[in-house]
Amino acid sequence: MTAERVNPPELSPPAGFSHAVVATGSRLVFLAGQTALDADGEVVGDTLPEQFTRALANLLTALRAVGGAPADLARVTVYATDVAAYRAHARELGRIWRELAGRDYPAMAVVGVVRLWDEQALVELDGFALLP
Numbered sequence: 001m002t003a004e005r006v007n008p009p010e011l012s013p014p015a016g017f018s019h020a021v022v023a024t025g026s027r028l029v030f031l032a033g034q035t036a037l038d039a040d041g042e043v044v045g046d047t048l049p050e051q052f053t054r055a056l057a058n059l060l061t062a063l064r065a066v067g068g069a070p071a072d073l074a075r076v077t078v079y080a081t082d083v084a085a086y087r088a089h090a091r092e093l094g095r096i097w098r099e100l101a102g103r104d105y106p107a108m109a110v111v112g113v114v115r116l117w118d119e120q121a122l123v124e125l126d127g128f129a130l131l132p
Contacts, residue, residue, distance in 0.1 A: 003074065003130070005105065016094045017108035023074040025130035029066050033079070034058035035121040043120040048085050049092050051122045056100050059125045068129045070101035076108050076127035083112040086123070 002025070005018040036054035038044045045051040060070060080086040086093070097105075106127065116124050 003071065003104065014105070016090070016097060016105060018105045019107070021074045021107045023130040025072075025132050027066075027131040029063065029068060029072075029129045029131060031059055031062050031127045031129065033117075033124045033126040034062065035116060035118055035124045037118065037121075043118050048080075048082070048089050048122050049096060052089075052093050053096050053100070055121075055123055055125050056096065059127065060100060063129055066131070068131050071104040072129040072131055073101070073104075073106040073127055074130050076106050076125055078108065078110045079113045079116060079124040079126075080110055081113055081115060081122050083110060086110055 002023070004022040006020040006022060007014050007018055011019050034055050035058070036043050036045050036051035037058065038054070043051070045054055059076075063069070063072065078086070116122075
């Protein structure tokens with residue numbers, strides 16, 4: 001995949017995301033929402049950063065299973081049960097993202113939700129990628 005990250009100067013400078021991603025490739029991969037579930041189907045982690053780490057790792061595991069890499073992500077949506085807590089932890093979540101996925105940021109959005117499928121889940125990530 002080739003991905004051009006576009007961040008127009010007329011928009012506020014992006015921090016941890018790209019305003020637009022122009023992706024060219026041949027395989028579009030839709031990634032299901034991932035929470036902090038372990039292999040036994042149990043939510044692990046009591047804090048938002050712990051759950052974010054596991055949810056992102058799960059998303060990247062699904063992506064790697066189809067031959068993709070973090071740089072292939074074109075779009076990721078984060079669903080958070082507490083957007084204020086997400087903002088409060090933004091620096092730490094950004095560090096976690098960079099450690100697991102690097103600095104090739106996809107187009108992203110954070111959406112506040114009342115709850116997720118697993119009641120203990122604090123965050124869920126889904127997205128799509130474009131592979132060569």
